[in-house]
Amino acid sequence: MSCILELKNLGFTYGKDTPFEKRAVNNVNLKINKGEFIGIIGHTGSGKSTLVQMLNGLIRPTDGQVLLDGRNIWEEPKKIRNVRFRVGMVFQYPEYQLFEETVYRDIAFGAVNKGLTGDELDKAVRKAAEFAGVKESHLEKSPFDLSGGEKRRAAIAGVIAMDPDVLVLDEPTAGLDPMGREILLSQIVNYHKMRGNTVILVSHTMEDIARVADKIIVMNKSELVAFEETKSVFARGDMLSKIGLQVPQITNIMQDLKQKGFDVPDGVLTVDEALSVLTPMLKKEGA
């Protein structure tokens, strides 16, 4: 697999050389391969948001480099816009960025900025709307007439329409009801499967991350603590709880069962997985 994003000694300090100086990200080194689904976890204020905003050049790092396909994105600061089309970024509560007269035109905003026109543009918008679950009938409505969840879908579609190679989502499910989260998450997974591009998901919900991510970046107090396969990160429950993060509830339960002497495997991440392990055991017990 080829590497699409590489971070080299990446660091950022807010308010450099002032009394309010604060180190937000410190010396992060990692490589993200094409097509991977990456989860980022960490506390509020651990540097997650700053880190992801450096990936598409919204924040210029004070130290180190971000390499996109092996090239430093700040090599030509005037062309930073091209980087933003390749690394799409969906912010927290993206519904507050909608502004156009119709949902269709709002979704098209990024794609138009990228330079798409005519049929190509229309296709990009409709495809993005489909991926994000925006209903056909909503496209000609005003974005301000939609419900909260629908607005969010439209906003996410607006980033997908730029057809980025890397899609970064900062807490896309925050504030949605359980049903809404479920649907949105499976849509993102579906999008990742169909397009085969790289997705980076920042989330506070371990269950979500456990379900979808191949690898996890753990941030704590501006430092990169771990960048490993999902299973091996959640197998280190004590490391996570030391920095105040949790493992998914089901992983916790399975670990407790193991300690009680049951013969269950390590690193069970989802309820489905646990079910397939436990059902045969229960049947054996009953027999």
Added chain:
Amino acid sequence: MVRDVSFGQYFPGNSIIHKLDPRGKILMFIAYIVIIFCAFNYASLAITTAFIAFVLILTKIPFKFYLKSLKVIIFIVIFTSVLNLFYGAGEPLWQWWILKITWDGINRAVFVSVRITCLIIASSCLTFTTSPTELTDAIERLMKPLKAIHFPVHEVAMMMSLALRFIPTLLEETDKIMSAQKARGANTDSGNIIKRVKALVPILIPLFVSAFRRAYDIAMAMECRCYRGGAGRTRMKSIHMGARDTVSFIATALVIAGVIVCNIMIPAVV
């Protein structure tokens, strides 16, 4: 960053100036503005400048914040002093085409730039050391007599304090929206003037929408806490005049007296 503006900001502190009664501060500020524009010769100008420099030191706020607030108006200062420089009457010291410089013009330029600078420093001294709530509180108290002519004093003061309270929130919101639109390839900092104005639309519309949303929210929250206007409302922190306020009034009075005496004794230059 939008947030890099220090004019009108409050810096919490513990200096004598911070502790003064906000009503007194506002009154002295108004008196000071009047007196700067009544200083007609260099001696009285020196008194007013020295006074504000003294106050500035007493606030114990780093000098660079004052410089920052001056940065906003430096262009106006230069522009008006250059204009004044060439509009003086009398014998020209130097002349080229229709431009001439006279002693009168030089004096005018100096007075205008010193006056504007003092004005900005004085208003910074006021806003740096007085929290927005104190300010609106004081304004409400000072405007109380207007109630006699049915002027809605309390409502105006409440509107002001709400507006002030939302400045940082809206700045933060602007930052967020700008980042979000930039992430979708919005081009805010290049192109000709029409393009730039057009580029503001994706930022302004969401900003207005969220301002209205917040206004509804805060109105609802106030109603939930049974807010029903100013009638019968008491205060948690009532303001009182103390010894240090008296001292500050005397100091200001002395400055005013000094300026008046100088104006009488020494001939005016502008």
